[in-house]
Amino acid sequence: MNFVAPLWLAAAGLVGAGVVIAHLFRSTVPPQDVLPTVSFIPESTPLTVMRSRRVSDWLMLVLRLTVVALLGLALAGAHLERRAPSNIVLVDASRAVGSMPEVVDSALNAEFPGGKFVVFDSAARIATADEVRALTRSNVRGSLSAALVVAHRLVGHARDMDRTQLVIVSPTVREEVDSAVDPLIDLWTGTLKTVRVAAARPPAAGSWEIRTSGDDPIAAALAGAPNRRVGGGVHVVRSAATAADSQWAAAGGALVVWPTNGGGLTRRAVADSQGGIATGRDVVVAQFAREFQPGPGTALVRWADGEPAATERMLGSGCVRDVAIPVDDAGDVALRESFRGIARSLLSPCGDVVNFEPVTVPSPQWQHFGETAPLRTVPRAPVDTGKLPLLLALVAALVLGVEQLLRRRVGAVT
C-alpha cells in the first residue's frame, strides 16, 4: 500500500495517542434528578473528571481509534499500487502487414515473462501468446494510436512504469499513424523499441473512367492517372448519379459522385466558404465555396474546419463516394499537384484509401526506431488513488455512527 501524503498518517497517530490519553481520564456526568427551581442554578460545566491508570471503555476506545486510523489513511491517500508488466508488445495485424508469420515470430521473440501482447488493426485488444500465434491479417487499416492507448491502460499509473518496455512490431506505414501517436509516445516513460516488419505491397491502382461533358477541371486533374479505360472499376460521374450508376456500384464498383453543380447532394443550411481541403496526405489551400455537403459515411476529404468534404459509404458489394468540392472552371486549382493527389486518392478501390508509405520521422521519438530509446524525464502524472480513500472515509463515517449510537445508549460522556 502506498500513500500520497504520508504526513496525515503521522497526524492520525498523534490524534490516536490523544484519544488513548483521553481514555485515561474518566469524566462522568453526575446523576440526574428533577428540580423545579433548576433555573436558579448558575450555568457550569457538568463534568466531573477523574484520572485513572486503566483505560476506560475499551470498546469506545477501539471504535475511536478505528475512526482516526481510517480517516488518517483516507487523508493520506492510501492506494494499492499495481505492478506494471515487464514489457508490452504491440502486434500489428492490419492490412499493412506484408507477412503475418514474420510479425508473429517477431512478437513472440520480443515478449518475455511478465509481458503482455496487444494486437491491433483498426482496434486494439490484449491477447495471449496462443492468440498471437493464431493471428491472421485483417483487411482493415491499422491504428497505432489505439494500440498505444491500450498499452497506457495496461501500465496505468504504476510507479514502476519506467521499467516497462514497449515493443512495436509493425511496418509502421503512414495510414497507421495519426495525430494521437506522437503525444501518446511522449507520455511513455519506459523504454521504447520498434521491430519494423515488411509492409504489404500496395494494391495496384484499379482502372477507372470519368463521365463528363465538355472541358472539365476534374477530368484535367485526373488526366495523368494511369489505367483510364472504359468499363473500369471506378466511375467518376460529374452529374447526379442515376439508378443505373447505383446498380453498378452495388455490384462491386466504386462510384465517385462529383456533380458539377451539386446535383444529388444535400444543400447546406448556410452556404459559406472554406480556405482549403485536406486528406491524410495532401492539403490544398484555396478558397472553395461550400454550398453542399456529402452524404453520411467515412470521411475521405475534409474541409479546413474539419467537416467532411467527401465521404464513402458502402453499397452492396461496392461503394459510393460523395464529393462536395466545387471546382472553378476558370482557376488553376484543379491543376495543382496537391489537388491532383486528392483527386487520384478518390480513385482507390472501395474500403478507404490505402497508403502503405513508410512513416518518415514525425517526431523526435521516432528517430530511435530500430533501437532502444533512452529513458526520458517526463513529468509524472498525478497519482490516481482510485476509490480506496473514499471507501475508507465512508467506513470511518459508519464506525463513527456506531460510536455515537453506543455513546447515546450508554448515556454518559466518557
Add this chain to the structure above:
Amino acid sequence: MLRSSAAASLVPYAELLDSLNGLTWPSQVRVRGGDPGSHRSNRLGRSPEFTEYRAYRPGDDLRRLDWKLLGRTDRLFLRIADDHAALRTSIVVDASASMRFPVEGYGKWEHACAIALGLTSVAISDGDAVGISVATAAGERAIPPRRRRDVLHDIAELFQSVKTGGEAALTGVVERLATSPRLVVITDFLGESERALGALRVAAAAGAEVFAVHVVAEAELDPPQRAFMASDPERPEFRRAMSEASRATYLEQFATWRERVAGELHAMNGNYRLTSTSEPVRDVVRRVVLGAAGAAA
C-alpha cells in the same frame, strides 16, 4: 347522604378539617352587598344590629329616620345599622409539572390540595360560596362557587382525579377570575411567575382580596448536598449541574426571587404566604386566615 366514595375522598383530610373548626376568615374590607353572610357589607342596611346615629342630610331616606328620637329631641337623626354579606371566594390551584415535586411521597401538589381544602372549609363555615379552579396543562378544571359543605367532597375528588404535568395555564385562570371578590392562588410561581403576578395585579386593582400561597418543597429550599444534574420537570431538556460551587449561588438567587415575589404581592396590597411542604397545613391555613383577620382588625 354523602356518597361513600365522596366520603372516602375526605378521609385523608379529616384531621385537618377537625383542627380548623371554629376558625373564621373575615374579609379585610367591607364587602359589596349581595347574599347575606358574615362579612360586613358596604351597604348600610336595616338589620336589627344597631351601629350608630348620624345626623340627617338632605337626600337621606326618610324611612330610616329615628322617629322616637325625633319626638324626644326634635332633631333629625338616622339610625345606622350594619348589613352583612357573603364573600365569594375563588381558589386557584396550580397543577403544573413543577408542583409534582418531590416526585415520590408528599409533595407540593398534595400540600397545595390540603391548603385549598382547609381554606375552603373555613370559608364555607363563614357562609361564603367557594369555587375551585385547577390549572392543568390540559386546561382548567373547575367547580363553581357553592356554599354547601358537601362541596368539600367534590373538591377532594377533583384533586384526586387531576394529573399534574406540563405547563399549566395558571395565568389564564387567574385572569378569568380577576373579578372575584376574594381570590386565592396556591402555586409555586415557577414557569410563568411574571405573567401570573401580572394577572394578580389586575385582580387586586379590580378590588379583589388577593391571597398568594407560595408553595415550595423542602428539597428546593435545601437541595441535596451531593452533586447532581438537575432538570426542569416542565422542560426536561433544560438541565443544569448542581454542585458545591453552584449551590450557594442557587440558594441566594432562589431567596432573592422569593423576596421579589413577596414584594410584588405586598405592592399590590395582596397577601403573600410562603409555605414549605414540611409545614403543617393547619398552620398554613391559620396563617392565611388569621393574617387576614389581623389586617381586618
